[in-house]
Amino acid sequence: MIGTSKLFRGIISGERRRSHSDVADRATRIAGGLARLGVREGDSVCILMRNEIAFVEVTHGIMQLGAYAVPVNWHFKRQEIEYIVADSGAQVLIGHTDLLHQLGHDAPYNLILGVATPPELVRAYKIDPALLAMPRFARDFENWITDQPSCAALPAAQPTTMIYTSGTTGRPKGVRRIPPVGEQAVGLEHVRTIIYGLGARALVPGPLYHSAPNFFGIWFSRRDGAMVLMPRFEPEELLRLIEAEKIDTILMVPTMFVRLMQLPQSVRTNYDISSLRHVIHGAAPCPPEVKRAMIEWWGPIINEFYGSTEAGAVTFASSLDWLAKPGTVGRPLPHVELRVIGVHGQVLPAGEIGEIYSRNAYYPGFTYHNRPETLVEINQDGFIASGDLGFVDAHGYLFLCDRMNNVVISGGVNIYPAEIEAALHMLQGVHDCAVFGVPDAEFGEALMAVVEPQPGVMLDVLDMREKLKTVLADYKVPRQIEIRTSLPREDSGKIFKRRLRDPYWEELGRKI
Structure with a gap:
């Protein structure tokens, strides 16, 4: 096995590789350029991009200003995109050229910066070449960066992201996070190392506009290792990348496990995945037989977290936890408290099903942007409602039953x-x-x-x-x-x- 010290360190997307120093320089130029455009601390900048290096650079640039990076689901149509932009108050939108064409000249933004859609995305999504041209209403992102000085002395600011909830139960809501400081910031970093592991080479197969891959990817991109971005998830390509880049850490969702298990045995055994040390999954329930099969294949390195955009990660289950308690999503992480609440607002004892509430001392508080009343509705004495039904057993393990609205x-x-x-x-x-x-x-x-x-x-x-x-x-x-x-x-x-x-x-x- 190649020593990790000899492997490339930086961000990888397709055939392109960019060192941490180059990413940092470009992020600082982006921050300086946005500041010259009038973006200030607390403002919002929308990102309409698929997975690639520029997504990370733009996010870091926005965060350096203390502004809110607002990832937009690139599947959205014009009306949905404009809703996010208007609700967030963003005056700048940065997006891939092929995704911008639907917006038109009358889009309600002061400025649109067009990022040339890179070759790996064109191949992965079979993008129409006609959509690769820079829209006339957009400014060329690369030319814009070139015009910006490298600003090494920006005012100190806390990095922040505003994620819009998926909207599976209504219109998306912006979760505006209060930046962590002091002991809370130290504690949050400790919890993230529990969830994400201590690896040096991460693979991100999920979309960066979604909360879990975004937090994982942006956090990992600050480490002195490598992060590989998949343009889109393909099961055999994931195995190839694990072998080629000596990946040790991956964040996945159960659907990916299902598709991996559908590969022929000859394909599954054709790749060396011995570098893997820590695989984490969440976002959706994992069928028990799928998880058991993945543990048998990859070993006891499959870990699970449970949480939400609002509450953060609140429980964690290792493979050994899950094998001992099949179906569990784990026990509370450090400084997390759980309550199971009944229909009349009473705290339920172990074994009884109710709505899951959590209080996370290490996770910074939040508001729903433009909807403060919604936060009041889900907050009970500092415990945040999850909308999930479940129970805690006598040993403190949490089990989910379903979404309340299901x-x-x-x-x-x-x-x-x-x-x-x-x-x-x-x-x-x-x-x-x-x-x-x-x-x-x-x-x-x-x-x-x-x-x-x-x-x-x-x-x-x-x-x-x-x-x-x-x-x-x-x-x-x-x-x-x-x-x-x-x-x-x-x-x-x-x-x-x-x-x-x-x-x-x-x-x-x-x-x-």
């Missing part, structure tokens, strides 16, 4: 779709699934499952129902099972259940 009430009985989804994942040939409630005249709601089969597999609905009856009570077996070739997803791996569920309720003019 619970189906059928005939007065609470049914947790996550339990049914876990059972469906156990069926041979099932790639992924979503379970939700649809209107029912007799019971109020009835269970429906939408299932995505593995490639080339034909699923039999009647056979699936019979197999589910062997592991689930009859009332938990979906009345309807629909087979679809694909499910609507975010890049984070989360399924857009609302896109599946809402049409059934909209027919009745209702939401529930």
Whole structure:
């Protein structure tokens, strides 16, 4: 194995490599240029970019000013992008040229800086060459940087990012974080080393506009090692990069595990992944059989965290924790307190299901930008509501049941779709699934499952129902099972259940 001291240190994207010193110099030029444009501490700058080196440089430049870097989901259409820009108050938008063309001349920004879409992204997304030209309403980012002096003496400022929540339950909300200081900053750094590990060579396969990959990637980019950005996740390419770049740390989501497990055995064994030391996952529930298979393949290096954009990471589970307590998302991290709250606001004892609240002394406070009343609604004596249902066992391990807004009430009985989804994942040939409630005249709601089969597999609905009856009570077996070739997803791996569920309720003019 090549010694890590001989390997490149800096940021890698496709065939391009940029040293830490070059990244730092460009970030300082960006900061100086933005300051000359009038961006000040506390202002916002939007980033509409896919994964690549410039995303990191721009983020660091914005943070050097004490301004808020606002990553925008690049899948968004014009109206959605303009909503984020308007809500954040940003007057500057920095984006890849192919993503900017949809905005047009009348976009409500003082300045748009166009970043040439790099070759690795053009290949990965098969981008139309016509979209690579610089839009006439945008200023060329590289020319702009060249015009900026290297500003080594910027005023001291705390780095900050404003992440907009995914919007799976409504319009996105900007989570405006208060920068950590003093003991809190030291404690937060300690917690991050628990979650992210002490590795020197990280791989980022998830989108940097999403909170977890963003925090991980920006944090790791400050370390004296290497960070490899994947233009988009491809399972075999991930294995190739682990071997080629001697990757020791990766942040993933369960969907990536599923796709890795679908690779032929000959492909899986064709790559040397012995450099891996720390794999962390979160963002969505991981089917138990998938996680167990990943631990058997990669070893006891698969770790899990649970948290949210608002509360940060609140629990952590090592492979050994999970094997001892299958299904757990771990125990509270240092200086985190958990409460499970019942429907009447009472704190529930161990083993009883309720909404999970957390208080994190090391994670800085936040507000919802332009929505202070929303924070009041989810705050109970400093404990932040998660919107998740779960329970804590007698040994302090947290188990999740489902999202509160996913619970189906059928005939007065609470049914947790996550339990049914876990059972469906156990069926041979099932790639992924979503379970939700649809209107029912007799019971109020009835269970429906939408299932995505593995490639080339034909699923039999009647056979699936019979197999589910062997592991689930009859009332938990979906009345309807629909087979679809694909499910609507975010890049984070989360399924857009609302896109599946809402049409059934909209027919009745209702939401529930």
